[in-house]
Amino acid sequence: MENNKQMRKWLDDMNLPHPLVIAGPCSAETEEQVLKVAHDLKDTDVNYYRAGIWKPRTRPGNFEGVGAIGLKWLQKVKEETGLKTATEVANRTHVDLALEHDVDLLWIGARSTVSPFIVQEIADALKGTDKVVLVKNPVNPDLSLWLGAVERLNSANIEKLGVIHRGFSTYEKTKYRNIPEWQLVIELQTRYPDLPIINDPSHITGKRNMIFDVSQTALDLNFDGLMIETHCDPDNAWSDAAQQVTPDRLVQIMKNLRIRKETDEQAEYNSKLSNLRAQIDVIDNQLIEIMGKRMKVSDEIGALKKKRNVAVLQSNRWNAILGNMILEGEQRGLSEEFVLKMFKAIHQESINHQEKIINT
Numbered sequence: 001m002e003n004n005k006q007m008r009k010w011l012d013d014m015n016l017p018h019p020l021v022i023a024g025p026c027s028a029e030t031e032e033q034v035l036k037v038a039h040d041l042k043d044t045d046v047n048y049y050r051a052g053i054w055k056p057r058t059r060p061g062n063f064e065g066v067g068a069i070g071l072k073w074l075q076k077v078k079e080e081t082g083l084k085t086a087t088e089v090a091n092r093t094h095v096d097l098a099l100e101h102d103v104d105l106l107w108i109g110a111r112s113t114v115s116p117f118i119v120q121e122i123a124d125a126l127k128g129t130d131k132v133v134l135v136k137n138p139v140n141p142d143l144s145l146w147l148g149a150v151e152r153l154n155s156a157n158i159e160k161l162g163v164i165h166r167g168f169s170t171y172e173k174t175k176y177r178n179i180p181e182w183q184l185v186i187e188l189q190t191r192y193p194d195l196p197i198i199n200d201p202s203h204i205t206g207k208r209n210m211i212f213d214v215s216q217t218a219l220d221l222n223f224d225g226l227m228i229e230t231h232c233d234p235d236n237a238w239s240d241a242a243q244q245v246t247p248d249r250l251v252q253i254m255k256n257l258r259i260r261k262e263t264d265e266q267a268e269y270n271s272k273l274s275n276l277r278a279q280i281d282v283i284d285n286q287l288i289e290i291m292g293k294r295m296k297v298s299d300e301i302g303a304l305k306k307k308r309n310v311a312v313l314q315s316n317r318w319n320a321i322l323g324n325m326i327l328e329g330e331q332r333g334l335s336e337e338f339v340l341k342m343f344k345a346i347h348q349e350s351i352n353h354q355e356k357i358i359n360t
C-alpha cells in the first residue's frame with residue numbers, strides 16, 4: 001500500500017476548524033443513557049458519537065454489551081441530535097447489523113487487529129463501503145500487523161480509512177493502562193503521512209486525570225483527532241469507569257487543548273528554523289562520525305580478546321559505563337530512559353562488531 005493524498009480526503013472534506021472528535025460512552029447501557037450523553041454532546045466539537053455495542057472483555061462474566069438493540073438507540077441519536085454514529089465491529093454479523101442501522105463510522109478493535117482472519121472477514125463484509133473505517137492498533141506493538149490490517153481494508157476498496165492509536169499492552173505495570181510507544185506512531189506517520197490518525201487517550205491512560213496530557217501530546221505530534229470516552233455518570237459506568245469523563249469535562253478538555261498547525265509561512269520563523277536545522281544537521285553528522293570512531297576502538301578490543309580467547313560480553317565493565325553515563329546524562333538534561341536506550345543500542349552494535357572479528 002502506497003501513501004497517497006486521497007487517504008485523507010474524507011477528513012479534509014469535513015473542513016473542521018478543530019481536530020476530529022469521536023466521543024460517547026464506552027458501552028451503550030440503556031436507551032436513556034445513550035440519548036442523555038448524546039444530547040449533552042450535541043452542540044460541542046463532537047463529530048461522531050461512539051458507543052460500544054459488543055464489548056470484548058478480558059475475562060468472562062463481565063458486561064459484554066447490550067448487543068443489536070443498542071444500534072436502534074444509535075439510530076435515535078442520529079435522528080434526535082444529528083450526530084453521526086460510530087461503533088466497534090468484530091465479525092461479519094456485527095458489520096451487517098451496523099450497516100443495516102446506518103452506523104457512519106466503524107472501527108476494528110485492538111483485539112481483532114491482531115487476527116488477520118478476523119480483519120479479512122470484516123474487510124470482505126465491508127467491501128466497497130463508503131463508511132469511514134478505522135483500525136485500532138493491535139495490542140502488541142507490531143507496526144506491520146497494524147498496517148497489514150489497513151491494507152486488507154484498502155484492498156477491499158474501502159476508501160475512507162484511518163487508524164486509532166490506543167496504546168500497547170505490557171507485562172510490567174506502568175502509569176499507563178496501555179503504553180503509548182509514541183516512536184511507533186511517529187514511524188507510521190513517516191511512512192503514511194496522509195493516513196488519518198486518531199488518538200484514544202482513554203485507553204492509553206485508563207485514568208481520566210491523565211487524558212488531557214496525552215491528548216495534548218497527540219496534538220503536538222500532528223494527530224488528526226481524538227476519541228474520548230464520555231459518560232453522564234462515569235463512576236457508575238458498566239465498563240471502564242475510571243477512564244470516562246463527563247460531557248462537561250470533555251468540553252473543558254477541548255477548550256484547553258492547544259491546537260498546533262503543521263507549519264507556518266512567516267519568514268522570520270522559517271529563517272530561524274532553517275538556521276537551527278542546519279545546526280542539528282552538523283551535530284547529527286558528528287554523532288555518526290563519533291559512533292564510527294567508537295566502533296573502531298571496539299574492533300581493536302575484539303581483536304585483543306580474540307588473541308587471548310576472552311568473551312565479548314563484559315558485564316561489570318558494561319554496568320559501570322551505564323551507571324556513569326546515566327549520571328552524566330542527568331547533568332545535561334537527558335532522561336535516564338533515553339540514556340539507557342541509547343547506550344543499550346551502542347552496546348549491541350559494539351558486540352556485533354566484536355562478534356564479527358572474534359569469529360573470523
Ligand SMILES: O=C(O)C(=O)C[C@]1(C(=O)O)C=C[C@@H](O)C=C1
Nearest residue numbers: 301312313314315317318347350
Ligand atoms: O570493555 C570491553 O571489554 C568492550 O568490549 C567494550 C564494550 C563497549 O562497547 O563499551 C563492549 C562489550 C562489553 O560487554 C563491554 C564494553
